[in-house]
Every structure is written in structure tokens, then in C-alpha cells.
Amino acid sequence: MNSSAPPPSLTASVDGEVLSRMVRTDQLVAIRRSVLAAIPINVVLSFTATLVALNSGRAFEGLSWLLLSLVVNGLRSYVSRWAFAPSPGTTPEAGVAASPTARPVASHLRLASAMAALSGCVWALIPLLCHGYSSPQAVFYLTVVCGICAGSVTYGIAYAPVPISFITPALLSVVGCLVYAGGFDNLALAAMVLLYLAALARGALQSDKTFRDGSRLKNEATALAGQLRQVHALSLDATQQLAFRASHDSLTGLLNREGFTEAATLHIAAPDGRQHGLLLLDLDGFKAVNDAFGHKVGDRVLQDVAGWLRREIVDMQAILGRWGGDEFAVLYTLKPERQTPTAIAQALIRSISFATAHYGGHLGVSIGIVVTDDADIADMISFADEALYEAKRTGRNRFQVFDSALNQRLATRRDVERDLLHAIEARAIGVWYQPIMASDAREVHSLEALMRWNHPRHGHISPEEVIFAAANTGLAEPLLRHLVDEVCRGMRQLEAAGSSLAGVPIAINVSPREMAQLAVDDIVLGLLKSRGIAPRRLQIEITEEVALDTHATRSRLSALSAAGVAIVVDDFGVGYSSLASLRSEYVRQVKIDRSFILGLSSSPGNVVLVDAIVQLGRSLNIQVVAEGVETQDELDALRALGCKLVQGYHLARPAPLPDVIAWDAARLPLAVTAAAPVSAA
Template sequence: MVQHDQMVSVRQSVRAAIPINAVLTLAALLMAYSGDKLALGLLWALLSALVNVSRAVVCRLPYRRPHEPASDAAAPSARWWRTRGVHWHLRLTSLLGLCSGLVWALVALLCDAYTSPQTLFYLTVVCGITAGSVTYGIAYARVPIMFITPALLSVAGCLLVAGGFDRQMLAVMVFVYLAALIRSAMQSEAAFKRGSLLKNEATVLADRLRQAHEASHAATRELEFRANHDPLTRLFNRDGFAEVARWRLEAAQEHEQCLLMLDLDGFKAINDMFGHGVGDRVLQDVGAWLGRELAPLGAVVGRWGGDEFVVLYDTSTAALSPEDVARLLTQRVAQASALEGGQLGLSVGLCVGRGLCVTDMLAFADEALYSAKRSGGDGFRFFDHGLQQALVVRRDVERDLGLGLDTGGIVLWYQPIFTAGGQLHSFEALLRWLHPRHGWVSPEQVVHAAAATGRARRLLAHVLTQVCEAARRLDAAGLAHLPLAVNVSPREMAHLEVDELVLETLRAHAVSPHRLQIEITEEVALNAENTHGKLARLAAAGVAISIDDFGVGYSSLASLRGEHVRQVKIDRSFISGLDGSRDNQLLVRTILQMARSLGIDAVAEGVERAEELMTLRTLECPLVQGYHLRRPAPLEEIIQQP
């Protein structure tokens, strides 16, 4: 970089010196004319002009810069000098400086070797132009030295040859002058190099600081992006969406806003069948598709988590109504991804209103989404007064669940299961909670509240403890042979150490594992990765495993492959109206035959009419359960009326 600075400075000094050189050449030519040496002066001036033109041309030649790849400089369109570096061009400039100095050394021919009357003029011109050369050529000492040396040596030599003390002393002064100029040129070059080095170091340092500053800003922007965006879909994450939505809602409180919660139907099946890699790409496709579809609305789109997405837009500036947007999304979601996208459906929950905070809108839309999912999915539901009441109930249930567990408000009722002959076979334990404000709360609501509040393990432990106490009371009542069944939800089975908790509770209450049945859904039975080991340990200890709601899953037969399954409970949808449905009778008969061939029990649940019971007996169903036979009741009532 220092040589590059020298090259730039040398070229600037040469370009500045050439006009002065030309003026002095013209003055010397005029003096030659006055001394009757016009022809010789013209030849000398022509030679000087040729050298000056050459120097001017060389100053305009391109050269390869430091750190510039040679391959770039040697492009087919480049001239040969374009491939040369700075050092080569500096040497060429120095050589032309020597040529110019030799031309000025020939001035002696114009003044008879400095003996003519014009000698003083020529001495003044030569000494002046050499001093100017050193003054201008501070960057690269070789150029002015190559110029001044032949010119001043010519002067000193001529003076020595002319003889005489005064001329000899003048020649000595010329030598001293030459040495001083050479020393000055070298000192100037050294100072220039130091300054250039400091400048380049400062430039490099400034560049590095700028690059570090830019890198810091880029890293900060990337961290901010990662903090507020989902890495898979590049959409806003929960925090990012909530922040942007909060800002939008505060800025447009007078405008009606619509918030949509979206849940992909069928995504779990894609993940299970094709793997998480395909599932991730489907989520990426859906995220990009949502961005394209909702761009005209100016919507904010985010990934809420898993296969859930969230959208917020201003209805006052949108061409489509919230209902039209929801319908469009549910109808077109199958086009979102070419990767098994045809299997996708979409459930949508909508909250529309003005002046609401983002927290409430999210809660309301989530409640509407939950309702849409309960209705079968692949549709949409608006948050309305009915859902608002349901949300109030859910929030109160979640808030009061801990108190219900502490005070014993959450209890178990038991529904008997009978043999075809009417004998008592076993009991199913069912959650019951009489909420102080909302009355009876369904078991599904209790389980959901426990999962939402982190009390799922405590609830299951509470249920198991009550079942063990019920077993001991049944023993005291002479019903020691009757097992008790407990429902375990898919979430509990997946996320809790159910096997350890069950076996520890049984040991703590000295209850035999053979007295307990665990009822699971087909979904749990099929999720071998998370549940097989737990079910196997329970079965090995003597706990019976029962498949609840059998027949409604998408892989009913596959759920029976596990060696630990001891019972299936035929879903009530097949039992309702069984006496009048030949199709349902055929399905139930098939399930019963399959159960007999596998050596497992079959229970028909949901028997509510005598005609259904008679049909089941005709089909030789071994076990039955339902309101027609006995409603759920506290254990005391069951014992009193066996």
C-alpha cells in the first residue's frame, strides 16, 4: 500500500512538473535564439518535448494494484503494462526521469559548456529545475535523483573543465548542492513512507472498526430476529407476534381487528407416516403459503407452536370479511404444500373486536379453536357469548383445581360393568367435581385443567389413591374379586411416569396389581415409541390394559398387536341404536369374534336401552356397561346395591 501511495504521489508530481519543464524549455529556446544557436536549441527543445510527452503518457498507464489478483489484471482485454505491478511502473518513471535529466544535461551545448554570456541564465534555470524536482518528488527519491544527477554533474563537469578558481569553487558548490538535494530527496521519501504507513494503518484500523461495527450490527439484528422469529418457518414466534400485535392493537384501538388461531388437521399423521423431516418441510410450506395468501390483508402472521399458527389483521382495511378469510384458508390449505399436503385440513378459531388487548384476543381465539377442534375439525368457529361463558368456566376450573384436590372436592364415582348374565364383573372409576360456582364439571374439563396448570401428576396420584382406598373398602364388603378401571389420558401416558406412579401407589396401599385396570385410547396404544415400555411394565406386574373407545381410531386393528392388551371397550357410537342397524351389528359381531380369537375380553359401553342389551346378548357380547344397567354413583351406593 505504501508503494501505491508513492506511485500516486509521483504521478501527481510529474504531471505538475511537466508544464513547468515545458515553460523552462521554451525560455531556454528563446535564450538559444538570442545566442545564435536556434537550430541546436530547436533540436534540444524537440528532444525535451518527446521526453515530457513520454512521461505524461506513462503517468496515465494503468497498473496492477497491491493485493489485486494477477488473474484479474491479466484479463484478455488488458494491455501488457496492466499486468505490471507498482514497482515496475516506478522504475519506468525513474528511467524517464533519467532521460529528462540527460536532456537538461545537454543544456551545456546551448551555452558553450557554461562559458557564453548566457551562462548565468542557464545555471539559474538548471539549478532551479533540479531544486523544483526534489521539492515535488518527495514520495520516491529515485525519480528526482535520476533527474538532477546528470543535469548537475554536467554543470559541475563543464565548470571544472573551464578552469579558473572561481569556476572550480562554483563546481564544488554544485557538487555540494547535488549532495544536499539527494539527501533531501531521500529524507523526504523516508518521511513520506512513514506518513503513508501511518495513514494506511489508520485506514486499515478504520476499516476494521467499520467492519466490526457492521458485524456487530448484523449480529445484533440476527439476534433480534432469532429472538422474535421461528427458526423453521421464519415467521414471528410467540414473543415476536405478541409484541407486534400489541403495538398494532394499541395504534388502532378504534378499528375492528380480527385474530385467527389456526391448527393443522392431519399433521400428526404426516409426521408419523413420513417422519419429522417431511413434517418440518410441510410446516415451512404452510408458513410461506400463509404469508402469500394473507399479504393483501397486511396481516401479521406467526407460528404459535407445533402445528399452530396465528394471524392478526385490521378488518376495516381488508377486502375480505373474517368469515371469508377463514373459509378461504380452510378450503385452500391442501394446496399449501406439495409434500403430502393433500392430507392437510385446517381448524380455525376467530376473535373479532375492537379495543381488546392481545392477551384477551389470543385467549378468545384459542377457545374458539378448541371448540372447532371438538366439532370434528376442518372448519372454523367464532368466539361468541357461549364460548365466553365456557372460557369463564375453564378459567375458574383451572384456578380452583388445586383447592378441589386439597379439600377432597374432586372425587370418584363408579359405574359397574356386568356380564351378559347380569353378574357384577368390575367397576370403572369416573372423575366427579361439584364446582362451587359452576356445578358439575366434566371429567374432560378436569383433566384438561390439570394439564394446563401443571397438576396432571397430582391429579393422577389423587385418582390412584382413591381407587386403592375403594379396593380396600370393596374387600371389606366381600367384593375382593372385582377389579377397578382407571382412565389415563394420552397426555398423561406420554408425559408422566405412569408405570412408576401406579406401581408405587399400589405398593403403598398394599393393593394387588391384578385389582387394577388401566384404560387407554387407541392413540396411546399406537404410540409405541413413548408408551410401549410403560404399558409393558404395568402388564408384567399384573395390571390389565384396556383399549377404550375401540373402533373409532384410524388403526383399530393395529392397536391390538401389543401383547399387554387384555380388554377392548367397543365405542358407544356402535352401540347406540344397535338393534336397528344391521351395519353396526355386523361391525360389533366382527369385533367380538376378533376379541375371542385373541383371547381378550370385550365390553360394550353406552348401553342405554333394553333393545340394545338384548341385541348384544344375541351377539354373545360377554360384558356390558351403560345407564340402562347402572348409572355411575359414589362407592357407598354401589356397595349398598350390588
């Protein structure tokens, strides 16, 4: 669209036919008023003319003419009040404008012209009262006729045919009488009357045009004002709809994240000292609904859950919103007559199954609760989210109140996230190593690199917390690069020290999220190449919770395996993809989860499971490592089952690389029992 084109004319937006009918309506209303105002004057002049006739001895003619004048004026008044007037209770404009066409308006105007012509014919009979304007009273009658004609033009400015219809017969009768009487004076006077008639007609036509122009401008403005009001109303409605859509979730109709935050901020802004409770709800099992029934059914479930929440909290005057995904938030002010947040949470957990049971499964709900009187909504959400995470971690379908312990954990997490980048850049995050040994405890098969960070305020931070913080802060890739680089540096240190461990592979753990989201193959192989390290010296250890059959993961693991990097599946036996892991062409080693090793010698069930895994590994040419070996009995049981590789505190503890080198140099070459634990520096 050409932006330089002029805007369309506003008058063009008013329909011409409608505008014409509105102008005619104004003319009709004005004519009605002028006729009703002029009739009393007409009656007064009629009585005056009759009195002059009586005084001149023409009683019969005068009274007859008066009677005719009164009848015509009465008829004209009646027609004006009846034909021109709208229905009772409405304005004349509304009564006429309501007509579907302009025909009623035009008919009324023609009727008004006809009635004016009839009244003019009555005044055309004035010559009967003065011998054709030849009696001594002729000057009086001539003055009255000319005056009433001028008055009709003055009053009838809205519609020219009405005054012209009135004055034409009256003045033509004067001209006819004067011409009939003859004589220069009469003929000159007749000419003047004709000129007078033409002037009055011209004035009536000009007044009509001026009235119509003014009426058109007024009605255009009125119509445009109406259109502008309509456009303004539509604009307000559109603005309100946009504001609603901006602050509400389109699926459930609840407040969205932004709308809930704004409403909650206003709700808790009043400094009344009252406590506010925030419940953050997350549906348990919703992903299974989506997977089993499809996203359309999942959307209907969310809509039903939203309706269920509305019903459950209808008496609480609470603010309800969809926080995102399958999470919902409820904020309300605590009052003595209302239930406590924990009671509300218990009721919600009990009743949610009834809201979704008709979809073929029962959903649960985990709830994080925070109660406070001085926190802003952002902090409350953060606190409730921490409590929700704890509720899901400890079993799901339960609630958890945010307390001091969770507050300390949240503070720690925030500090970890804030300090992580600096720790990576300063190499404050180090790597310890734990040997993986042959079951006879003589040979070190490989080393497992374990991340260690001693935070300056919070002490030891678990690897899981560091990985979680890296994912939340977008530092997953820098962290992975740092750890791989640390392992490469460790390999060089082993070579420089002349240690017998210099040739053993080193395994580095990669989280499922990193494997799914990062180009792990490009990162690892690129760093190995830049450091001059052979890929066969590195192992990638992943938990089997990662979906090994996804296209992205499969291609990355294939690239690593093809380059010589061995792929190790950790925590084998506790994930959903265990057998699929064994079928993968790139898996070279599995680590039996420590839960199966604990008390192995006294657990026949675990013995059967471990034996099955060992046999599967032998059949598929996959190495099997038993991790978590902490007693000699467990080690003996594993030896008896034919498990050739073991790892655990009974053999060697994780330690910094210098301590591992010293441990390896000091251990007995022919030891048949477990080596002494490494003393961590």
C-alpha cells in the same frame, strides 16, 4: 486457541505488493504535479538567461539554447500529461492502480527521470553562453543554475531520481568548467559546487524516504479502512441474516412464532380504533401425508401451503407466519373494501385442495377466527386457538369464530388450569364409583372409579377437561398419583365398613396421553405397595385409541399385568386398534362402547356387532362388559346375547363411596331386575 495470544497486526493484513504499488502511484502522481508546476519556472529562467546572452553579444548561442530548452520543456510537459495521466474521467491513482502489476508505474517513473536528465543536460550547456563561466556574466549564470537545481529538489520530494537526474549534469558541467579554468578560487568554487550537489542529492533522497513513509502509512490506513468497511458490511449482512433467521421459519420462509408475535404486536400497536382479524389455520390430514409419503414430502407440502397462503392474501397487507407444525397465522386490519374474515376463511377452505392435490391426496384446513380492536396478540392467539379447537372438534375442514360461549369456555379452562394444583393438594378432586354388575343384577363384579371435581366458581368440571388441563400444566403425574391414592383410600374404607364390596376390584381410568408419556407402571405399583394394596384389586382402564402396539405402552402394560393388575380396554369397537386390542396378552376385559348399546333391541346391526364382540371375548377368554345400559329392554337384549357383565344408569348411577356402600347394603340379595338407581349425595 490460546486466548492470551496477541491479536495479529493490522498492517500484516495489507498485501505488500499492493502497498508498494500504491506508494509508487502516489510518487508518480506527485512527480506529475511537480513537473507541471516547475516547467513554467524553467521557461521563465530560460528566457532570462537568453536575454543576458543577447545583451552580452551572444545572440546565436542564446537563441539556440532557448530553442533547445523550449523543445525539451514542451516535450517534458507533453510526456507528463500523457504518460503519467490516467484515462479521462478517472483519478491518477485509479488509472495506475488498475494495472495488474507495478511495471507501468515503474516505467513511468523511469521515463520521468530520463526526461529530467534531458532537461538537466540542457542546463549543462549554459557554459556556452558565458565562456565556460569565465565571462563577466558567469556569476549570473552560476546563480541561476544553482537556484534552478535547488528548486528541482524542492519540487521533486516524492521521487529522488527525478531531481537527482536533473541537477547532476547541470552542476557537473559547472564543476568541469571551473576545474578547467584553474586557479585557487575556481578550484575552491568547484569543490563547493560538488559539496552543493552532494547536499542536494542527500536532501532529495531523504525527502523521497519521508514521502514514501508517509504514503505507506496513508495507504495502509486507506487499505485498512477499506477492509474495515468491507468487514463492517459483511458484519451488517451477517447480522441481518441472523436477525432474519431468528424471526423467520427456515422451511417456509414465513415469520416464525417469535417473528410473527413481534410483527403483529407492532401492527396492532397504533391506537387508530380499527379492528383486526386473526386467522389461525391448522391443516387437516397432514399427519396422513407424513405417514404415507414421508417427512420430505411433508416439508414440500408445508412449503406449497406457505406459497399458496402468500398468493391468497397478497392484496390484504397481512402479516403471515408459521405458528408451528402445520399451523399458520394471518393477521390483517379490517377495512370496508376488504373481505370479512369469515369470507376469507371460506375461500381458503375451498382453495387449499388445489394447492396440495398433486401429492396424491387433498388436505383440508380448519380455521379459528377472532376479530377485536383492544386485545393484545397473545390474547388474540389464545382466542383463535380456542376457536380452532372447536372447529376441529365439530368436524374439521371448517371455520369457527371466537364468540362469547367460547370465551366463557376459555375462561373456565384458564381457571381450571390455575386452580388444579391447589385442588389436588387440598383433595378437592374426589372419586365417585359406579358398579359393574352381572347381567342378572345380583352380583357386583367390580367398581369403576370416576373422577369428580366441583369447582368453586364453575361447578362440575368434566374428567376430560381436568385431564386436558393437567397435561397443559404439567400436572398429569400428580393428578394420577392423587387418583390412585384416592382409590386406595376407598379400598380401606370398604374394608373398615365391612362392606361386601371390599373384595371387588376397582378400575381406574388412564388417558392415552398418560399411558404414552408417564411411567404408569412404576407410579401405580409403587403406590399400591406403599398402601399395602394387592395389585389384583386394581384394574387399569384405557381407551383403545391409545396405541397398544407401541413399545413404551406395551412394556408398561406388561409390567402391570405381570404384577396382577387387570387391563381393561374401554370404548371397544370405535377405535382403530380394536382387533389388535383383543390379541394383546395383557388385556383381560373389554367394554363395548355405549353407542352400540343404545336402542340395542331395535337395531339389528348393533345386535350383530355386540354378538360378535361377545363371541370373540368368549373365544379369547376375555370378559366383555356392556356399558351405558339405561333401559330394561337393553338389559334383556344383552342377556339374550350372553353378555354376562353390564354397567349403566339402569343398574346403578355413579355416587360417592358412602352412598355406594349404603346402596349395596340396602339392595335385595335375590333381585332379578335392575337395582334402584343410587341417589347421589
